[in-house]
Amino acid sequence: MENVDRRTLLLGSAGLLLAGCSGGGDLEKPKPSSKGPNIVRPRTGNVVTEADLKELTGRLNAAVRSGDIKQLMQVVDSEDFARGDFEKRWRRRLDNFNRLGFVEGEWYIGLPGGRTRNSAGGLVEYSGDLVFAHTIKGCDGQQVVESMRADYRKKSTKAPLELTHVGEVDAFFDPSIWDVAEIDAIETKHANIVFRIKDAKRAKAYASRIEAGAKRALQVMPNPKGVDKIFYALTWPAVDGKLWGGVAVGDADAHAYYHPFLDPKELARGQKEVAGNKGLPLATGRVGLHQGSFSRPDFEDVACHEAVHVLAEQWRGGGGAPIWAIEGLATWGESPSGLMAREGARIKAAFRSFESVALKGYDEFHKTSREYDYYMCAGAVYEYLDQEKGRDAVFETADAFYGGETRKAGAKKLGRSEKDLLAATRKWLGA
Numbered sequence: 001m002e003n004v005d006r007r008t009l010l011l012g013s014a015g016l017l018l019a020g021c022s023g024g025g026d027l028e029k030p031k032p033s034s035k036g037p038n039i040v041r042p043r044t045g046n047v048v049t050e051a052d053l054k055e056l057t058g059r060l061n062a063a064v065r066s067g068d069i070k071q072l073m074q075v076v077d078s079e080d081f082a083r084g085d086f087e088k089r090w091r092r093r094l095d096n097f098n099r100l101g102f103v104e105g106e107w108y109i110g111l112p113g114g115r116t117r118n119s120a121g122g123l124v125e126y127s128g129d130l131v132f133a134h135t136i137k138g139c140d141g142q143q144v145v146e147s148m149r150a151d152y153r154k155k156s157t158k159a160p161l162e163l164t165h166v167g168e169v170d171a172f173f174d175p176s177i178w179d180v181a182e183i184d185a186i187e188t189k190h191a192n193i194v195f196r197i198k199d200a201k202r203a204k205a206y207a208s209r210i211e212a213g214a215k216r217a218l219q220v221m222p223n224p225k226g227v228d229k230i231f232y233a234l235t236w237p238a239v240d241g242k243l244w245g246g247v248a249v250g251d252a253d254a255h256a257y258y259h260p261f262l263d264p265k266e267l268a269r270g271q272k273e274v275a276g277n278k279g280l281p282l283a284t285g286r287v288g289l290h291q292g293s294f295s296r297p298d299f300e301d302v303a304c305h306e307a308v309h310v311l312a313e314q315w316r317g318g319g320g321a322p323i324w325a326i327e328g329l330a331t332w333g334e335s336p337s338g339l340m341a342r343e344g345a346r347i348k349a350a351f352r353s354f355e356s357v358a359l360k361g362y363d364e365f366h367k368t369s370r371e372y373d374y375y376m377c378a379g380a381v382y383e384y385l386d387q388e389k390g391r392d393a394v395f396e397t398a399d400a401f402y403g404g405e406t407r408k409a410g411a412k413k414l415g416r417s418e419k420d421l422l423a424a425t426r427k428w429l430g431a
């Protein structure tokens with residue numbers, strides 16, 4: 001399974017993602033005076049400067065690096081009415097980060113336009129965004145972000161910038177596995193496996209199968225720069241499908257949660273923009289393995305399937321990938337060249353039905369008794385490409401569809417319509 005939820009939809013909306021929606025530097029531009037000549041007014045009075053941001057960011061970063069909750073609490077004003085919530089969240093987080101040992105975090109504070117100066121020199125108070133960005137060693141090619149609203153204060157020209165309130169984390173990113181329990185991890189060569197301390201026995205028992213699944217996916221798929229591991233979280237009924245903003249499909253045994261690499265500096269200014277650094281992946285993912293997945297006989301394949309989803313996120317530039325292109329790749333990735341031997345008869349029997357469904361939407365693909373058949377047929381499209389055009393064609397196809405704002409844009413980038421691709425697969429199958 002893969003999450004195709006409101007986040008994908010949000011990111012598919014070019015307006016929100018690329019153009020941004022609020023704030024910005026316009027307010028900072030000097031405006032022509034209505035009387036007399038254009039005069040650029042100097043920024044006099046009490047002004048929040050880049051140096052102020054740097055100083056406050058430095059204190060926040062040092063506190064997180066220290067792993068000491070007391071040091072972090074010293075950065076937030078002692079009169080904050082919600083300070084207790086912040087302390088609770090971050091005490092747990094820092095404890096968890098300390099135990100895991102592979103999470104690195106960094107804060108970003110943005111300067112919103114227009115509200116950060118008091119020309120008379122007195123108190124400046126404003127609300128803005130605060131971003132915590134982290135990387136999991138080996139799993140993330142860029143920083144994974146989360147934003148929260150925060151209140152800031154600068155009492156006078158000489159006073160430091162203060163953090164007077166930190167609000168809830170944006171629902172889009174929340175909660176992370178490290179916010180919901182005391183957790184620990186097992187690191188294998190190709191996986192970081194995170195679990196509740198009380199699930200340690202199960203994690204240990206399944207670690208070698210998770211590692212084997214991750215290894216297979218990393219061998220099949222192109223590895224994004226800086227990535228040689230997959231992040232797995234063992235979830236439990238209360239949080240199955242509910243981490244990182246939640247996913248739409250609740251009854252699956254596992255999910256790959258999508259994490260877009262948004263530019264943390266822009267996000268701190270309230271703008272959602274893809275961190276499009278050349279040569280680096282556009283997104284990553286986290287695997288949630290529900291309790292139900294552990295009784296599946298094909299558990300290792302599930303671990304591999306979800307890891308393929310995560311690795312495919314490297315190409316995600318929009319929300320336009322058709323569901324068959326997403327699930328087909330993960331199904332094919334479980335056993336390239338093994339699919340036809342195992343499921344060939346089923347695929348041939350179902351392909352014509354799949355062909356019409358594939359051009360439709362999410363529900364037609366998933367909410368049917370033929371869902372399993374459609375997964376296999378979708379996988380066969382990539383098997384056809386692999387056999388007839390070579391391995392590169394598999395990834396070019398996935399890249400094109402994952403990159404598209406719409407499925408039409410994806411096909412255009414590929415230079416081949418979905419219809420044509422499906423028909424060619426049918427011909428190859430002899431179905």
Ligand SMILES: [Zn+2]
Nearest residue numbers: 001002327330
């Ligand atoms: Zn899937």
